[in-house]
Amino acid sequence: MHMADALLSPAVGLSFWAGSATTLALCSRRLRDRLEDRALPFMGVLGAFIFTAQLFNFIIPGTGSSGHLGGGLLLAILLGPEAGFLVIASVLAVQAFLFADGGLVALGCNIWNLGFYPCFIAYPLVYKPLAGKGEGRGRNLLATLLAGVLGLQLGSISVVAETFLSGRVELPFATFALLMQPIHFAIGIVEGLVTAGIVVSVNALGPRSPAKGDGASQRPRPSLIPIVFLGAATILVALLLGSLASTLPDGLEWALEASSPRASGGTGPVPPAVGLGLSNRALAGSAALIGATILFDAVIKAARSWKARRS
Amino acid sequence: MRLEKALYDLGRRDRHPRVVDGLQNLDARALVAATAFFILTLLSFPKYAIVELIPPGLLLLILASLGDLSASRLALRSLPVLPFAALLGAANPLLDQEPYLIFSTTIAAGWVSYASLLLKSLLAAAAAAFLVEVAGFPGVCRALRGLGLPSLFVASLLFLRRNLSILLEEGLRLLRTRDQRSFGRHGRGIGVTSRILGVLFVRTLDRAERVHAAMLARGFTGDLPGNKPAGKPAASWLFPVLIAAILACLRLVPFTELIGGLFLGAPP
Numbered sequence: 001m002h003m004a005d006a007l008l009s010p011a012v013g014l015s016f017w018a019g020s021a022t023t024l025a026l027c028s029r030r031l032r033d034r035l036e037d038r039a040l041p042f043m044g045v046l047g048a049f050i051f052t053a054q055l056f057n058f059i060i061p062g063t064g065s066s067g068h069l070g071g072g073l074l075l076a077i078l079l080g081p082e083a084g085f086l087v088i089a090s091v092l093a094v095q096a097f098l099f100a101d102g103g104l105v106a107l108g109c110n111i112w113n114l115g116f117y118p119c120f121i122a123y124p125l126v127y128k129p130l131a132g133k134g135e136g137r138g139r140n141l142l143a144t145l146l147a148g149v150l151g152l153q154l155g156s157i158s159v160v161a162e163t164f165l166s167g168r169v170e171l172p173f174a175t176f177a178l179l180m181q182p183i184h185f186a187i188g189i190v191e192g193l194v195t196a197g198i199v200v201s202v203n204a205l206g207p208r209s210p211a212k213g214d215g216a217s218q219r220p221r222p223s224l225i226p227i228v229f230l231g232a233a234t235i236l237v238a239l240l241l242g243s244l245a246s247t248l249p250d251g252l253e254w255a256l257e258a259s260s261p262r263a264s265g266g267t268g269p270v271p272p273a274v275g276l277g278l279s280n281r282a283l284a285g286s287a288a289l290i291g292a293t294i295l296f297d298a299v300i301k302a303a304r305s306w307k308a309r310r311s
Numbered sequence: 312m313r314l315e316k317a318l319y320d321l322g323r324r325d326r327h328p329r330v331v332d333g334l335q336n337l338d339a340r341a342l343v344a345a346t347a348f349f350i351l352t353l354l355s356f357p358k359y360a361i362v363e364l365i366p367p368g369l370l371l372l373i374l375a376s377l378g379d380l381s382a383s384r385l386a387l388r389s390l391p392v393l394p395f396a397a398l399l400g401a402a403n404p405l406l407d408q409e410p411y412l413i414f415s416t417t418i419a420a421g422w423v424s425y426a427s428l429l430l431k432s433l434l435a436a437a438a439a440a441f442l443v444e445v446a447g448f449p450g451v452c453r454a455l456r457g458l459g460l461p462s463l464f465v466a467s468l469l470f471l472r473r474n475l476s477i478l479l480e481e482g483l484r485l486l487r488t489r490d491q492r493s494f495g496r497h498g499r500g501i502g503v504t505s506r507i508l509g510v511l512f513v514r515t516l517d518r519a520e521r522v523h524a525a526m527l528a529r530g531f532t533g534d535l536p537g538n539k540p541a542g543k544p545a546a547s548w549l550f551p552v553l554i555a556a557i558l559a560c561l562r563l564v565p566f567t568e569l570i571g572g573l574f575l576g577a578p579p
Contacts, residue, residue, distance in 0.1 A: 004432045024464050041523040047474065098443060100391045168400075172406075276423070281575050282565070282568050283362065284574050296376065
């Protein structure tokens with residue numbers, strides 16, 4: 001479910017970055033005074049486990065597809081929603097920076113899709129009310145199952161919406177949603193089962209685990225509504241501004257249109273019978289530039305080896 | 312062996328940061344800003360852009376060449392980004408049947424938008440790989456903190472990176488222990504594996520807590536010490552400005568057309 005940079009338009013990518021960054025800032029601000037010292041290594045270890053778990057794909061029977069754990073719900077249950085969001089954001093950032101899994105502009109979308117919904121929607125609205133104080137394995141299992149499914153359903157529909165709004169692929173919204181939702185329903189069930197198992201194991205650590213429900217100090221927990229509202233509002237405002245700006249061509253687009261041979265009289269490289277095409281001049285220019293770059297690279301390498309020999 | 316290789320690869324990037332002529336002296340914030348400009352410019356190209364993407368790609372190759380980074384290494388590190396983009400764009404050739412003229416042959420424009428999508432994916436991932444190779448992961452974290460991201464998030468990034476190494480080391484030890492105490496299918500069942508995972512968690516947590524305690528003993532306060540730029544500030548900020556100016560030119564001017572016009576003559 002990791003978005004790639006090329007699937008996004010700059011407006012959508014930056015809007016979700018704004019939403020995720022706002023949510024990160026609010027979570028960090030809340031946690032600054034509440035987080036216990038011991039929680040930091042615990043967060044790091046859980047993040048490393050989630051990171052590793054996401055590398056292993058499991059087969060989804062009957063679909064010919066595979067999936068991996070999201071981990072957002074597990075982190076929200078063990079650390080609390082704010083710390084959980086922070087850790088899943090770190091996991092996704094390390095994946096983007098070190099392993100090219102997801103892109104730097106797409107990181108905002110990925111944090112939102114895999115972090116916001118499980119931590120701030122599925123956990124407080126489904127898991128907490130259903131699981132109560134954690135008595136009863138059956139109740140816990142049902143709560144994690146439903147919350148896991150809801151978190152992934154919202155995340156996957158968000159991927160569909162971001163792709164649709166960006167307009168980089170031709171898949172219609174409904175077709176794409178019909179492809180994504182059933183697969184992520186199955187992944188959600190596996191996520192719920194695995195999450196329930198891990199929560200039981202980690203809680204069995206007893207007093208060693210700093211994960212006592214909300215992971216932070218025992219002071220009353222402030223409401224999550226401001227975080228949810230501000231995060232979502234930032235995205236909506238940014239998207240709105242982006243769509244207003246995109247109704248007219250931006251400076252670059254306008255200049256490109258004006259300077260293109262087609263716009264200046266139709267005598268350019270593209271034959272009038274066909275609307276789109278590659279001109280011979282563009283191809284020749286590309287070949288020349290590639291040749292020049294190869295030459296530049298060879299000169300730099302030669303200079304470097306000459307310098308190494310002399311020293 | 313795969314775990315050992317993963318651990319080696321992870322450590323190598325920190326043990327041997329790339330020594331890049333000139334670029335290693337830049338403030339990592341400047342590198343992050345330049346990378347962001349590069350990717351955003353890339354994404355702003357229209358969906359049928361192919362030759363237009365070549366000059367920005369070559370710019371990246373020139374920077375890589377200056378930094379003694381091989382193009383194949385950057386390409387290899389960029390490959391993981393391809394599957395999702397390839398999957399989502401696969402319908403383009405079927406759904407977009409507008410004619411597109413290439414080498415006197417007409418093809419469906421969807422093929423071109425698909426190729427453009429894949430090329431943009433590769434270039435964007437290569438730019439991110441370039442950033443990490445030049446600045447190093449701790450440098451990128453320092454830059455993110457310098458650019459205003461919360462200290463707790465940056466600390467969480469660094470802890471995650473450190474604990475990933477610890478997890479892999481402990482995992483390797485436990486795997487060796489299991490291999491020495493099992494034969495055939497004995498000692499390799501799901502029960503043993505789940506117990507090993509539990510032990511792995513506890514041992515990793517133990518070491519992570521010891522590392523954290525040592526950091527606290529040495530005065531760690533939860534934030535990165537000193538966010539001063541590594542090199543000359545003016546030179547550092549000239550770099551992203553220069554890159555942004557070049558990228559704006561490449562986005563504005565049909566560069567390949569102009570160069571090609573020198574060889575084939577200007578349009579009538």
